[in-house]
Amino acid sequence: MAIENAKALIIVNNWGIEETELTRPLRDLKAAGAKVTLAATELEPCETVQHDRYEGETLTPDAKLSDVQAADYDLLVVPGGTCNVDRLRVNEDAITLAQEFAHEGKPIAAICHGAWLLVNAGLMDGKTASPCRYIAADIENAGGHYVNEEVTVDDANGWRFITSRTPADLDAFVGAIKDTLA
Structure with missing residues (x-):
């Protein structure tokens, strides 16, 4: 598949998303020619933050989570932001x-x-991941293996899992996504 033919889905809660962890994959994938859909819990503006604390950019979602289906996309992206994912993980x-x-x-x-x-x-279970260190115990307790690396690509269990720790790793993170879609 060429990245120009790829369809990526980014999912978020409507607030508390770490700004660059949303905007970099969104804009970089679009600039590379991928078709990117931003889906949020509600069809209302998505309020980002910088470092979980300072007001960031506001973006308009393309769809509601309840209206999108995995069958229509080639890749799923889950940006961070403590409040964003704390609510997304129970949705x-x-x-x-x-x-x-x-x-x-x-x-x-x-x-x-x-x-x-x-x-x-x-x-x-059985996956290796390099998320932020704050959820390392959660990864391990869920049967995964935590590693402290810029980017980890794990193909165990029949599907690819790409993870990175923080906004400082965005070049490697977005690069691994592009490599996967190319």
Whole structure:
């Protein structure tokens, strides 16, 4: 598949998203020619933050989580932001989407706290991941293996899992996503 033919889905809660962990994958993938859909819990503006604390950019979602299906996309991206993922990981639509992507053998990319969603979705068993250190115990307790690396690409269990720790790792994170889609 060429990246120009790829369809990526980015899912978020409507607030508390770490700004660059959303905007970099969104804009870089679009600039590379991928078709990117931003889906949020509500069809209302998505308020980002910088470092979980300072006001960031506001973006308009393309769709609601409840209106998108894994079958229509090639890759799922889960940005971080503590508050974003803390709410996303208990959202049934988000959990179902993550499970469908994995069960269909489609790649999932999660940065920082984004991997929390996969813990709640029951998808961490046997996977190696490099999320932020704050959820390392959650990854391990869910049967995964935590590593402190810039980017980790794990193909265990029939689906690719791309993870990175923080915004400082965005070049490697976005690069791994592009490599997967290319």
